[in-house]
Amino acid sequence: MGSVETGKSSRISGFHKLSPADRLKLVQGFAGLDAAAAGHLAQPALDPHLADHMIENVVSAISIPIGVATNMKVDGRDLLVPMATEESSVVAAVCNAARQCYDAGGFTTSVSGTEMIAQIQLVQVADPQAARIRILERKTEIAEICNACDPVLVKLGGGFRDVEVRVIATQGGPMVITHLIVDTRDAMGANTVNTMAEKLAPSIERWGSGKVYLRILSNLADRRLARARATWPLEAIGGAAVRDGMLAAYHFADADPYRAATHNKGIMNGVSAIVLATGNDTRAVEAGAHAYAARNGHYGSLTTWEVAADGGLSGTLELPMPVGLVGGATKVHPTAQACLKILGVQSAADLARIIAAVGLAQNFSALKALATTGIQxxxxxxxxxxxxxxxxxxxxxxxxxxxxxxxxxxxxxxxxxxxxxxxxxxx
The missing domain is CATH 1.10.8 (Helicase, Ruva Protein; domain 3)
Known part of the structure; x- marks a missing residue:
């Protein structure tokens, strides 16, 4: 994972005591940033011409501080992780959590894939169950229509993968919902799957004998999960009493949605900070994460915490992670490009895995603070x-x-x- 030179350590003693300029010099050396990227980070101005073409009615731009989390070891590779946030203690929390599991191997991560879902809503259907089967029978034609929308994606190994059709009961009567499963590779993929859904809509109307209204992606990207796990030795966290207090805090969050909302917000403090720093869609990631936390009909914790075999604390995090390296602001914003260079990632999957590790680290620090000195x-x-x-x-x-x-x-x-x-x- 990544191209940053191996053998470099993310354990940088006294990093927080340095001036911003000196921190940037260390990051530049660690990540091999060129002068242009380092210069932009030193003076992070957004070109008005670029801003005016990113969104509508532009009058200015807002700057959010970018901090760098040290001590991160992900899948055996030491990383410096750029995080964009306005909230105090978020970056420090990741540094502290990563330091306490660094000698135990840091974080191990994985992803389920890079598939996104587009939904096509069919209504006014006389025979919804039969319509479902009629649509499924057209899988070959569906694949051809979808792949013709983006030949470049197909050439890169992505494209249409599967079709699912569900009949759901609603206040307005039964609806036939077609899911297009599309591998978007290193793109987040919203524009790609939306285009496919719109192109396919007339055919769905014809095959299903109904009326199509919505045709758009789902942000519950549960075919694009990122996972992270780590174990914190008992001596690193302060003993069994601290561990048990952290477990009690987790059990509370998993049982009570009022607590879970704040618990998961803390996880997203870390997750959204990297998503924003790399120019990805924070709202899409946050919506998917919170929906995933309620997938079983009860809103609970995105993380799980258990006692490890040796008595330490074992934590895991699994959540949808629809992020990309190409397209949108990620590709055109110079700060996002510099942050991706610091991370040294080569694929959207690499980025997703790092984000999951940071989310788990963030949750560890919050639980430990709550179980000991208090969050304040x-x-x-x-x-x-x-x-x-x-x-x-x-x-x-x-x-x-x-x-x-x-x-x-x-x-x-x-x-x-x-x-x-x-x-x-x-x-």
Whole structure:
């Protein structure tokens, strides 16, 4: 997986203490970034001309910080992982979780494939069960119509794979739903499968003797799953009491949807940060993940946690991961391209596997914090700098005000404003 030179370690001591410029130099050397990519990351401006062609009615662009998670070892390869997020403690959480399982081998990952689903909705059908069979009988013709939409994809080894037809009961009566199963390879594939569904719709109407309305992909990409697993030794996490507290937190999340929503949001803190950094569709990934968490009729945890044979903590994560390396913003946005170079991935499957590993790491850190010091301790210590800046602190004032806020355990803007006035009064 990937082309980044082997033998390099992601265990970079004191990385968080360096200046942004010095961190970037280390990342450039680790990933072999060229001067253009490094220069863009140092001054991450988006060309107005490019922005104007990415979306409509453009007036400006917003910058989100990109941090780099260290200590990540995925399938035996050391990685530096770029993460785009506005939330404090997310990147640090991944670094800490990865460090604690690094010596145990890090993360092992896999994917189920790169297949996406397009749905074609057929209504006003007199004989829905017979229509289902009539459509299934046309599999060869369906394959020809779909593959003709994208000969390049077929040449690359992708294209139509299978057809499924379901009859579902709805408030408006029975509907015949055709699923096109398409291997989109290194593309996320939305445009490809949507085109195929639209091209096929008139034929579905004719074969099924009904009316087609919707023809669009499904974001519940359960044929495109990414999986990650890791084991944290007992001594690395602080003993059996911490392990058991983490298991209790997981059991709570898996049983209660109110807890599971926040539990899974924490997982997506890590997942969405890489999806965004690489120019992929965060909304598609998030929608698919949360739908997958409810696939059994109950919304629960995306992760599973168990006691390993040696007494350590074993964690796994499985979720849909429709991401790509080609098409959309991933291909045209210079920051996304630089982030992909840092990861050194060669396929969409490689990227999906890394994202799953980061999601599992994120969940580990959240569960450990909840089972020990509480989630606010580390998070608010990092968030204090944001509060200090919001209160008007600049330069060295930021760290000084933040330190006082943490010491007083009052990370609030009104307190920060008071502390800042006191500091400036003494000065």
């Amino acid at each position: 301790s580390g998070h608010m210590a990092l968030h204090a700098q944001n509060v200090a800046i919001a209160a008007g602190a600049t330069g060295e004032e930021v760290a000084r005000v933040a330190a006082v806020l943490v010491e007083r355990k009052a990370v609030r803007q009104d307190v920060a404003e008071t502390v800042l006035r006191e500091l400036r009064g003494k000065a």
